[in-house]
Amino acid sequence: MTTVEKKSEGRVPAPRPEGEDGGPLLEVRDLHVEFHTRDGVAKAVNGVSYSVGAGETLAVLGESGSGKSVTAQAIMGILDMPPGRIPRGEVLFRGRDMLKMSAEERRRIRGRKIAMIFQDALSSLNPVLSVGYQLGEMFRVHEGLSRKEARAKAIELMDRVRIPAAKERVGDYPHQFSGGMRQRIMIAMALALEPDLIIADEPTTALDVTVQAQVMDLLAELQREFNMGLILITHDLGVVADVADKIAVMYAGRIVETAPVRELYGSPAHPYTRGLLDSIPRLDRKGQELYAIKGLPPNLLKVPTGCPFNPRCPQAQDICRTDIPVLHDVAPGRGSACHFWKETIGD
């Protein structure tokens, strides 16, 4: 029962057909999303670019309202439009822009090639249908299997995500499962068609820590097994440090810093990242007073001019209030959207 676990370093992705140009599995380029509301236009995503390869884990870190979930919804094509709108940007899956595809084409990718896991398993599952039916539905709709075959597949999937007594429980309803078990069912559903990429939006936020550890472990193991790409959307700096290969930190709809996991924690190059890291209490030592980033995340209807972080930034200068910083190259694979990244990283 006790598993002593050491994560393997630098998983080598097995050779596998990549995009037509041999590029990453999924690449988001200069994506913009806005919402038209009664009070004005809320720019939820402002030129976000990131990419994830097969077998790679990208963590998208941000607080509520940072645009991390909206980006994921735009990738999946499950954004409510209207009020949402995508004025600019590309979402390349294996080199093909999904935003230009027909609804029919996208549907074929969604679920089969890219699957999503949501935070709240209870509200994402249909309460009046049995778990087995909902899992089996994937196979009936996408692969045209019979009810009986689909049921057998559902049991197999439940076994794979280690739900005990899958055979007896396949007819149970979502409310009969615990939170952790329901999240396993969500993972099973996402895995059903063996996708190339999984987008997990706060998959363990609603779970207790011991269950969170079980679920994250399962996810990492299945990712290795199938060499899937994983986009993990979270606000939990602990979870990110545990599983991510690289990180994109979002603030007010922009990526403010992007870096491999060790570099980001070791020497953050953006004051917001630094502030976040300093503001979390540590389990392994008793700290003094916590560093608190002053102020509040901005209202997306009136984002400050210049750098959106400038009213909260301890280093802000005049240029920060007028000019929006671009994502500067800090090192290979590292970027920081701060005018003073050199000073920040050097501190």
Next chain:
Amino acid sequence: MRNLVKHFPLTQGVLFKRQIGAVKAVDGVSFDLYQGETLGIVGESGCGKSTVAKLLMTLETATAGEVFYKGEDITRLSGRALKAVRRNIQMVFQDPYTSLNPRMTVGDIIGEPFDIHPEVAPKGDRRRRVQELLDVVGLNPEYINRYPHQFSGGQRQRIGIARGLALNPEIIICDEPVSALDVSVQAQVVNLMEKLQDEFDLSYVFIAHDLSIVRHISDRVGVMYLGRFVEIGTDEQIYDHPTHPYTQALLSAVPVPDPEARDGRERIILAGDVPSPANPPSGCRFRTRCWKAQARCAEEVPLLAVPTRFAASASPAAHESACHFAEEKDVVHA
């Protein structure tokens, strides 16, 4: 404030009667809380930590057991005496969105305790008092006529804290006060709570599932599992020298925000889920998920006491732990 040290020994055996049986939400819990101290209570959902809070607030009637406040058993009080005690024990709730009435102004919300306890602030003085409280929690006193929806989550939690402070209580029970807040705002509220504690010599019972925050704010920490304390001690004893296997598993499961630690740290992954509190396992309640469990664990309930093997030693491992096979193990540091 005559007694410098206050004692609240507390023993409860609670059974919520239901037709189909009894859910033993809290089953024999004892602890002390001293003045100016923060006692952290951690545990997973369903372990009974929020029920403990409600019992302390006398919002829930204990099936058995006592809650002593300055030597007086408040579970037996009623009427005026109970009202007087309640003034001194206040609560801050988890969800800043549902715990404030959306139709009341901030001034009415914070001032409402004065309607019940008019002796604290005479009518003419209330507005000034409320503005003072807003200032104390770091909000603009001019916001007194605004409604909760005009505030962010962190600001709402400050309003909840101001309401908790209104009656100058001695004890504030905080049930997951920061878990609904963003990381950057969480630190602001935690710092505020620490500042207020120093300023008003408050005692906190800080209930949370986030072990890192609990370590940060607490002087002593109790770990709950299925309605019972399994281990209790100072923050150093619990986090750096845990002796109960459940505490060890819980601590090892917390991800540490340090990628350098991810290869070195040992991780205890527990199998299965928490059993139902309606039908808890015999003997030690953790035995169904414990890797050390033996026949004795099913037969004999382990008592919450300093394990005999550590009793004579001065080591930090010598603190109360309810395990037959208590053993020190550092799981936090790589």
